[in-house]
Amino acid sequence: MDKWDPECRDKVEQFKHSNKDFLSNPLIKEFLADEEHYELFTEAVCSPCDEVQERINEKFKEFYFRIRFISYVSSTLYFHGINLDKKIRKHDQRFPLQLDQPINNESETTLKELIEYKENDSIDSGDVLDFISDPVLYKAIKSLTNNQQDILSLAYVKGLKDVEIAALLKKTQQAVSKSRKKALNTLKSILLKSDEEKEL
DNA sequence: GCACAACCCTATCCTGAAGG
DNA sequence: CCTTCAGGATAGGGTTGTGC
Numbered sequence: 001m002d003k004w005d006p007e008c009r010d011k012v013e014q015f016k017h018s019n020k021d022f023l024s025n026p027l028i029k030e031f032l033a034d035e036e037h038y039e040l041f042t043e044a045v046c047s048p049c050d051e052v053q054e055r056i057n058e059k060f061k062e063f064y065f066r067i068r069f070i071s072y073v074s075s076t077l078y079f080h081g082i083n084l085d086k087k088i089r090k091h092d093q094r095f096p097l098q099l100d101q102p103i104n105n106e107s108e109t110t111l112k113e114l115i116e117y118k119e120n121d122s123i124d125s126g127d128v129l130d131f132i133s134d135p136v137l138y139k140a141i142k143s144l145t146n147n148q149q150d151i152l153s154l155a156y157v158k159g160l161k162d163v164e165i166a167a168l169l170k171k172t173q174q175a176v177s178k179s180r181k182k183a184l185n186t187l188k189s190i191l192l193k194s195d196e197e198k199e200l
Numbered sequence: 201g202c203a204c205a206a207c208c209c210t211a212t213c214c215t216g217a218a219g220g
Numbered sequence: 221c222c223t224t225c226a227g228g229a230t231a232g233g234g235t236t237g238t239g240c
Contacts, residue, residue, distance in 0.1 A: 145232070162202065175234060177202060182232080 015045045031063050066172035128153040140190035146181035155180055 004012070016023055023029070032038050040056045061080075128149060132138040141149060154165045161178045169176065 147233080171233090172235070173202075174204090176235085178204090179233070181203075 004042055004046065008042065012045050015095060034063075037063070051117055128157050130157075136191065136194045137187070140187050141192075143190065144183050144186060148179055148186070151176055151180050152183055 002158060023032070032041055037056075037059055040052065040059060044052045044056050086106055129138060129141055141152070144152070150169065154160045154168065155162070160168070162173045162180070164172045165171075166176045
């Protein structure tokens with residue numbers, strides 16, 4: 001049921017028409033996609049007053065902060081990932097291990113691959129902490145439970161899927177997913193807290 | 201393949217009361 | 221005053237069922 005009268009709807013349509021460009025902005029679109037925001041917007045167009053203006057401004061501030069916060073966290077994790085990958089590659093390039101050499105001239109198989117194959121995916125190898133040089137991130141990962149560290153290592157060092165990790169740890173996929181998510185959230189909050197402290 | 205909701209169990213920590 | 225114990229809060233981790 002529509003609680004707005006036809007005159008109001010006309011006003012809204014008119015506003016939309018004369019502010020096409022503004023309303024096509026993805027941020028504004030996303031903001032108005034929320035039912036509560038759209039109702040406020042309609043109210044502001046139909047019966048403009050300071051109080052409504054104030055409310056919609058507050059809502060937009062909240063919305064904008066949330067968007068920026070999510071974007072910041074995502075990019076922090078993304079760049080941590082990129083930097084980690086760069087460091088690993090640089091390290092591997094600079095210090096090629098004997099184990100990374102092919103076992104003979106005819107074969108591309110390395111000694112490392114051979115050992116890994118024989119050990120049949122030992123859980124203990126490939127600790128995620130071995131790849132961390134950032135002290136804050138290192139400390140953050142250290143603060144996780146052993147189970148969470150194991151899952152992160154298997155997921156991001158060995159590149160295993162949740163189902164594969166679940167099979168290795170004798171748990172369900174959902175339990176692995178939940179623990180991994182929980183671990184990432186813990187890391188996020190620790191990194192954010194650390195950044196905030198730096199800014200002060 | 202993954203995430204989420206709902207619910208449950210267990211371990212740990214904190215707090216306040218009771219007893220020696 | 222110290223120790224012990226019970227009860228509540230919290231966090232980690234488990235499951236099934238379900239949706240994207």
